[in-house]
Amino acid sequence: MIKLALTDLDDTLIPFGTPGASDRAIAAIHAMIDAGLHFGPVTGRVPTAMGWMFRGDEDCVATGAFCNGQMVYIDGELTHTEVLDHDSLQHVQDVLEDVEGAALAVYDVTGDGLATLVKRNVKSLEGHPGVMGEVKRGGVGHGTMPSLGDTPWIKSNVHVDGTRERLVRVRDMLREECPKLDFVLPSPTAMLIDITPHGWDKVAGVCELARELGVGMDEVATFGDSENDLSMIEGVPNSVAVANATPDVAEAARWHIGPSRDDSVAAALEQIAAAAPTGEMPAFMR
Numbered sequence: 001m002i003k004l005a006l007t008d009l010d011d012t013l014i015p016f017g018t019p020g021a022s023d024r025a026i027a028a029i030h031a032m033i034d035a036g037l038h039f040g041p042v043t044g045r046v047p048t049a050m051g052w053m054f055r056g057d058e059d060c061v062a063t064g065a066f067c068n069g070q071m072v073y074i075d076g077e078l079t080h081t082e083v084l085d086h087d088s089l090q091h092v093q094d095v096l097e098d099v100e101g102a103a104l105a106v107y108d109v110t111g112d113g114l115a116t117l118v119k120r121n122v123k124s125l126e127g128h129p130g131v132m133g134e135v136k137r138g139g140v141g142h143g144t145m146p147s148l149g150d151t152p153w154i155k156s157n158v159h160v161d162g163t164r165e166r167l168v169r170v171r172d173m174l175r176e177e178c179p180k181l182d183f184v185l186p187s188p189t190a191m192l193i194d195i196t197p198h199g200w201d202k203v204a205g206v207c208e209l210a211r212e213l214g215v216g217m218d219e220v221a222t223f224g225d226s227e228n229d230l231s232m233i234e235g236v237p238n239s240v241a242v243a244n245a246t247p248d249v250a251e252a253a254r255w256h257i258g259p260s261r262d263d264s265v266a267a268a269l270e271q272i273a274a275a276a277p278t279g280e281m282p283a284f285m286r
Helices: 023-034 047-053 086-094 162-179 200-212 229-233 245-250 264-278
Strands: 004-007 038-041 064-067 073-074 077-080 102-107 116-119 143-144 157-159 183-184 192-196 221-225 240-242
Touching: 004 264, 023 116, 023 264, 038 047, 038 157, 047 064, 073 200, 077 192, 077 200, 086 102, 086 157, 086 162, 086 264, 116 157, 157 162, 162 183, 162 192, 183 200, 183 229, 200 229, 221 229, 221 264, 229 240, 229 245, 240 245
Parallel strands: 004 038, 004 221, 116 143, 221 240
Antiparallel strands: 064 073, 073 077, 102 116, 102 157, 157 192, 183 192
């Protein structure tokens, strides 16, 4: 049976363009909890973003792996943290200094969850609203700072303006230039490149959660759609792709459900909860 369900958020549990988890999704999570099972997000987002994404329902996010698995929580307690290599992150900034319309971004994981762009040549970002001009929950766009300082950063990504092809080119350049970090695309739609410590990714966070909870990997279900989900789709036997997943994720997944826009993950969670009393696998896995 499935005892632990772990899901990506953007374009997986939460459809693109919607403000947060649906009523159905939140109810399905509670059905799992009431059945004695565990649920958790595995997301690139920081923990403080969970409040607005789940409308303040702390039970939905007490357990999970945030910042692409770099921050693992069990029942509200932080149990594991992976920090980005500072010198390598500095090299990312240096590489991007001469790239117009692209910038390194860092996040205060205990703060408001908004990006701060790290760029000395801020003028090179002018006229690139995809990088500079985003309005976040009533804010006025991203702030900037010229250097990383001495802060040990956990959450970081790269913001790129332009086409999807340009985004991929920047990602590939960074992979070559900065081998001590990993660079993955978090969404088929967002013009972002997530940065993680080399060798630490979402599946590492999933394994940490399963180990801490005493759950076998064959008792875990993972849901995803994009490149930064691929490790946990490939690494977990009962992996699930939504219908809007990238081809690589769809091919790697064992199970397939409908698109994110149809609340398909919520429906799958309902089936997991319904199967718990009999110890069977959920209907969509039979």
